[in-house]
Amino acid sequence: MKKVSDFTSRVYAVAAKIPKGKVTTYGKLAALVGNPKGARAVGMAMRNNPSRANVPCHRVVAANGALTGYAFGNGIATKKNILKKEGVVFKGEKIDLAVSGWNG
DNA sequence: CGTATGACTAGCT
């Protein structure tokens, strides 16, 4: 059912561990799976994400707290909406990683 | 199998 490499599997596994109301960055997630340079690869995994129900890809944002792509709903708009609903603190159009940042 | 692309990041100008 899952035809993905170990890297992608780990990305999904870690993403699933992100607590509600918190977010992490692609680079951080990449480092957690063992590829601190694989931030882009993490994005690819999210883009191919099996389902937002299994992988809260909306809790993964850019290193500067800005929201990047989203493969569901209305894209960024939906992503931002979900994060706000979960209690993530926004700093204008970006996320306050100092408050809602997740260390892992 | 080789090339191109992307939901990245950090550094410079």
Added chain:
DNA sequence: CAGCTAGCCATAC
């Protein structure tokens, strides 16, 4: 602060 370049990784075609 904004814009551009270079580097790294995995996937898609």
